[in-house]
Amino acid sequence: MNDIERAIGSMLVTDLFVEIPEDRMNPEDRLRDHFGLDSLGFVELRVQCENTFGITISDAEFTPENFTSIRSVAALVGTLQGRPKVSAD
Numbered sequence: 001m002n003d004i005e006r007a008i009g010s011m012l013v014t015d016l017f018v019e020i021p022e023d024r025m026n027p028e029d030r031l032r033d034h035f036g037l038d039s040l041g042f043v044e045l046r047v048q049c050e051n052t053f054g055i056t057i058s059d060a061e062f063t064p065e066n067f068t069s070i071r072s073v074a075a076l077v078g079t080l081q082g083r084p085k086v087s088a089d
Helices: 003-014 039-053 070-080
Strands: none
Touching: 003 039, 003 070, 039 070
């Protein structure tokens, strides 16, 4: 995982209380199906990403496609920070 993906994994454990250890997280695991995020969890993840990475995620960007997996959220964060899309490692 890259730095953004690791930071998101840490948020999931620390702030959203996901019970899967960070070292067992796969960036492609689905946030809803694998980690058990519900609608409130997705909103909290959005806020944590905005605060941690200094970005603003618009309502238009807060979509299921952008919040499917750690990798998809990391790609959105990278784009909003002006970085190229996150590539698969």
